Amino acid sequence: MESPVGETRRPGPAARERFLRAARGQPVDRPPVWLMRQAGRYLPEYRRVREGSSFLEMCRDPDTAAEVSLQPYRRFGMDGVVVFSDILLPLAGLGIELDFDPGPRIANPIRSRPDLANLDGSAAGAIAPTCEAIRRIKAELGDAAAVIGFAGAPWTLAAYVTESPLSRELTTLVGLSYREPALVDRLLDRLAEVAAETLCEQIAAGADALQIFDTWADVLSPERFERFAGRALRRVVSLLPADRPPLILFARGSTHLLEALADVGPEVVSVDWRIDFAEAARRVGGRVSLQGNLDPLALTAPRERIEAEVAAMLAKGRAARGHIANLGHGVLPSVPPEGVGAFVQAVQRSGE
Amino acid sequence: MESPVGETRRPGPAARERFLRAARGQPVDRPPVWLMRQAGRYLPEYRRVREGSSFLEMCRDPDTAAEVSLQPYRRFGMDGVVVFSDILLPLAGLGIELDFDPGPRIANPIRSRPDLANLDGSAAGAIAPTCEAIRRIKAELGDAAAVIGFAGAPWTLAAYVTESPLSRELTTLVGLSYREPALVDRLLDRLAEVAAETLCEQIAAGADALQIFDTWADVLSPERFERFAGRALRRVVSLLPADRPPLILFARGSTHLLEALADVGPEVVSVDWRIDFAEAARRVGGRVSLQGNLDPLALTAPRERIEAEVAAMLAKGRAARGHIANLGHGVLPSVPPEGVGAFVQAVQRSGE
Numbered sequence: 057m058e059s060p061v062g063e064t065r066r067p068g069p070a071a072r073e074r075f076l077r078a079a080r081g082q083p084v085d086r087p088p089v090w091l092m093r094q095a096g097r098y099l100p101e102y103r104r105v106r107e108g109s110s111f112l113e114m115c116r117d118p119d120t121a122a123e124v125s126l127q128p129y130r131r132f133g134m135d136g137v138v139v140f141s142d143i144l145l146p147l148a149g150l151g152i153e154l155d156f157d158p159g160p161r162i163a164n165p166i167r168s169r170p171d172l173a174n175l176d177g178s179a180a181g182a183i184a185p186t187c188e189a190i191r192r193i194k195a196e197l198g199d200a201a202a203v204i205g206f207a208g209a210p211w212t213l214a215a216y217v218t219e220s221p222l223s224r225e226l227t228t229l230v231g232l233s234y235r236e237p238a239l240v241d242r243l244l245d246r247l248a249e250v251a252a253e254t255l256c257e258q259i260a261a262g263a264d265a266l267q268i269f270d271t272w273a274d275v276l277s278p279e280r281f282e283r284f285a286g287r288a289l290r291r292v293v294s295l296l297p298a299d300r301p302p303l304i305l306f307a308r309g310s311t312h313l314l315e316a317l318a319d320v321g322p323e324v325v326s327v328d329w330r331i332d333f334a335e336a337a338r339r340v341g342g343r344v345s346l347q348g349n350l351d352p353l354a355l356t357a358p359r360e361r362i363e364a365e366v367a368a369m370l371a372k373g374r375a376a377r378g379h380i381a382n383l384g385h386g387v388l389p390s391v392p393p394e395g396v397g398a399f400v401q402a403v404q405r406s407g408e
Numbered sequence: 409m410e411s412p413v414g415e416t417r418r419p420g421p422a423a424r425e426r427f428l429r430a431a432r433g434q435p436v437d438r439p440p441v442w443l444m445r446q447a448g449r450y451l452p453e454y455r456r457v458r459e460g461s462s463f464l465e466m467c468r469d470p471d472t473a474a475e476v477s478l479q480p481y482r483r484f485g486m487d488g489v490v491v492f493s494d495i496l497l498p499l500a501g502l503g504i505e506l507d508f509d510p511g512p513r514i515a516n517p518i519r520s521r522p523d524l525a526n527l528d529g530s531a532a533g534a535i536a537p538t539c540e541a542i543r544r545i546k547a548e549l550g551d552a553a554a555v556i557g558f559a560g561a562p563w564t565l566a567a568y569v570t571e572s573p574l575s576r577e578l579t580t581l582v583g584l585s586y587r588e589p590a591l592v593d594r595l596l597d598r599l600a601e602v603a604a605e606t607l608c609e610q611i612a613a614g615a616d617a618l619q620i621f622d623t624w625a626d627v628l629s630p631e632r633f634e635r636f637a638g639r640a641l642r643r644v645v646s647l648l649p650a651d652r653p654p655l656i657l658f659a660r661g662s663t664h665l666l667e668a669l670a671d672v673g674p675e676v677v678s679v680d681w682r683i684d685f686a687e688a689a690r691r692v693g694g695r696v697s698l699q700g701n702l703d704p705l706a707l708t709a710p711r712e713r714i715e716a717e718v719a720a721m722l723a724k725g726r727a728a729r730g731h732i733a734n735l736g737h738g739v740l741p742s743v744p745p746e747g748v749g750a751f752v753q754a755v756q757r758s759g760e
Contacts (some may be wrong), residue, residue, distance in 0.1 A: 081499060224576075225704070225705065225740065225744060227705065227740065230703070230705040231705050231708045231742075234705060234706050234708060234709035234713060235708060235709055235710070235713075236701075274661070274682070274683070276682070277681055277682050277683065277684065277703075278684060279684065309626070309661060311663055311664040312663040312664075312682050312683055328665050330626070330627070330628070330629050331628055331629065331664055332629065332631065351582070351586075351629075351632075352577070353577065353579065353582040353583050353586060354586050356583045356586060356587060357586035357587055358587070359586075361586060387580065388577065390579060390583075
């Protein structure tokens with residue numbers, strides 16, 4: 057295994073502090089960097105752990121979850137370490153029968169009021185291994201990197217609990233939103249509590265920053281986002297403590313929702329590669345920092361090309377209040393580790 | 409079967425003329441209406457035909473293709489009848505081994521220069537049944553509705569010919585665009601010729617309007633759209649005769665590409681439900697008419713709700729140079745025929 061190339065060996069603020077300052081729009085020596093799904097199949101050391109266990113078994117074992125969370129950090133020294141888990145994990149605490157094959161499968165989807173009444177219980181037990189993993193990662197890292205917890209947004213959780221496997225169009229949830237909006241409201245309210253409970257547990261475990269994934273919000277127009285997903289996201293935010301860690305809000309393909317996402321009240325909005333980063337900064341103004349936004353498939357290019365893409369991204373990112381360098385979506389399994397290394401190092405060198 | 413409720417029984421211009429005038433931004437009594445994938449599985453009469461044959465067999469038999477194209481018109485009297493075919497059909501003339509299972513499968517994908525050299529031949533033979541179906545539909549309809557031909561955009565065809573089954577991220581094509589842009593350029597050039605040949609054959613067969621589907625352009629940023637998909641689309645347009653029928657350009661999820669799509673030079677840009685229709689009109693100004701944009705899943709709502717959605721869409725559509733009422737994407741198989749009827753009739757009644 058390669059030796060670490062992390063920030064602990066460089067002058068300047070500890071990486072955790074760099075991360076938090078960028079999230080809050082305070083001056084930094086260079087943008088902090090991490091990658092969504094940085095613990096994953098593109099790493100041979102991850103695949104070795106994965107061989108022996110199922111995805112859920114890995115999530116539910118704090119040792120394994122902490123270990124695979126730290127693998128990319130040991131190779132590349134990112135400024136943020138995201139805990140290995142899944143947005144659907146908390147739902148197991150509420151009687152949802154969850155499996156992965158390889159995509160999520162739910163044996164008892166919710167489609168009616170009686171189903172909804174059965175959605176009780178607490179997420180805390182189901183995410184206890186994730187919280188324990190956060191504690192172990194924190195113990196190992198100290199201030200050397202920010203530990204990032206996360207939860208699924210109510211709309212995205214609702215998509216999964218109403219339909220399995222989930223269609224690209226979210227046929228069930230979107231259809232229900234037109235035919236039975238009151239039922240969708242109740243479901244979103246309940247799932248907002250689940251998301252908030254998940255995040256509160258992770259805060260208690262020591263998470264330095266929190267990301268909310270509204271992966272499937274892109275099917276909504278700005279008006280309907282406000283009515284459903286946005287309202288539920290505000291509820292999540294309102295249920296968090298006032299002195300919470302910075303919140304990053306991610307919604308894939310959500311160029312059309314950028315202002316609405318900033319309005320929800322996060323410190324950071326994570327945007328994808330489809331939008332010009334400088335244009336995104338202009339649209340959100342000084343309200344939030346931005347995270348993103350390299351095309352995940354750019355990491356399959358030669359190193360010089362990746363460096364040029366990163367340079368362009370960082371130049372445009374200067375228009376934002378603060379910038380956390382990342383991809384526009386998760387690392388793909390087909391990406392070579394060298395591509396991830398080139399990306400991280402190009403950001404790290406920008407501060408020299 | 410219900411009797412027709414078509415425009416031929418109403419005063420005012422023939423529906424074909426209404427369609428062409430709206431496409432060109434000329435005054436009309438009301439917006440013309442049709443639906444993408446209006447010939448499809450949501451109709452019991454379609455499913456009866458489908459039972460006896462494969463999708464490709466249906467496309468390749470002019471009688472069947474004409475019959476299923478006319479089925480929705482006989483029920484609902486849309487102003488446009490789109491010929492039943494598939495954007496990949498022309499590729500069979502170039503040695504691409506195509507099947508549907510149920511999504512498209514290509515046995516010999518193109519990934520290298522030698523593969524590309526094998527991509528020769530003409531699309532004409534492969535789409536001859538589609539062109540013959542256009543002639544039969546025209547013979548039956550006269551001026552009672554516009555007959556709509558279509559082709560796949562080069563970028564979208566390239567996505568399918570490079571990867572089968574196609575991943576949501578277009579891993580192969582997007583990866584190649586970063587690693588071997590010159591190869592992608594050559595592929596797009598060749599597929600631009602295929603698209604243009606397809607459209608020219610349909611024009612010769614009598615198509616009144618032409619739609620280009622760039623279904624997968626949404627993975628590109630505006631800058632990369634211009635570099636790849638947009639450049640190839642301009643080439644298609646340049647290869648069509650100067651006195652061509654109106655061109656409608658559709659790209660799913662392409663809120664971020666709206667201006668770029670209008671710049672390609674179509675008469676109409678088809679937008680989806682994610683964007684506020686009035687905002688879309690403002691962004692393209694008087695350059696193009698707009699087509700769209702109801703959420704396909706809104707057609708699962710009760711009739712009154714569909715009527716309210718259509719009324720809101722039509723009100724916003726008045727801000728456009730011209731408006732062709734449609735969904736934001738194709739009709740879904742799960743939509744009830746009554747939903748499609750409510751949609752079409754709400755537009756038809758708006759002219760009374």
